[in-house]
Amino acid sequence: MCLAVPGRVLEIEERDATRMAKVDFGGVVKDVCLEYVPDMKVGDYAIVHVGFALQQLDEESARQTLELFENLGVLEEEFGDAWGRAARDAGAERPAGTGLPPLKGAEKEARS
Numbered sequence: 001m002c003l004a005v006p007g008r009v010l011e012i013e014e015r016d017a018t019r020m021a022k023v024d025f026g027g028v029v030k031d032v033c034l035e036y037v038p039d040m041k042v043g044d045y046a047i048v049h050v051g052f053a054l055q056q057l058d059e060e061s062a063r064q065t066l067e068l069f070e071n072l073g074v075l076e077e078e079f080g081d082a083w084g085r086a087a088r089d090a091g092a093e094r095p096a097g098t099g100l101p102p103l104k105g106a107e108k109e110a111r112s
Helices: 059-072 074-079 082-089 105-111
Strands: 005-015 018-025 028-033 045-049 052-057
Touching (some): 005 028, 028 045, 028 052, 045 059, 052 059, 059 074
Antiparallel strands (some): 005 018, 005 045, 018 028, 045 052
């Protein structure tokens, strides 16, 4: 599935005459093109689809959408489980309050 996901702009730069940003999607940071929304500023939220910011969004709507997507499990499908991967790489359990529970038994072996 390919979603338009809200994210928060962390930094903006000009790259090869293209306005680009580092955007945080609830812990996953990706490069995003800002050419379609030239008024975006650091700290703003945008709806992003396949690497392009399409529309500016208010913070509350972004948070509600991210929470809904996480509850439905579509963020892991879209981005993978960055928190879980980081915890596994560190040899630790998934931090409390970061979404999906840690993998157990057969699930852990299947994803290793």
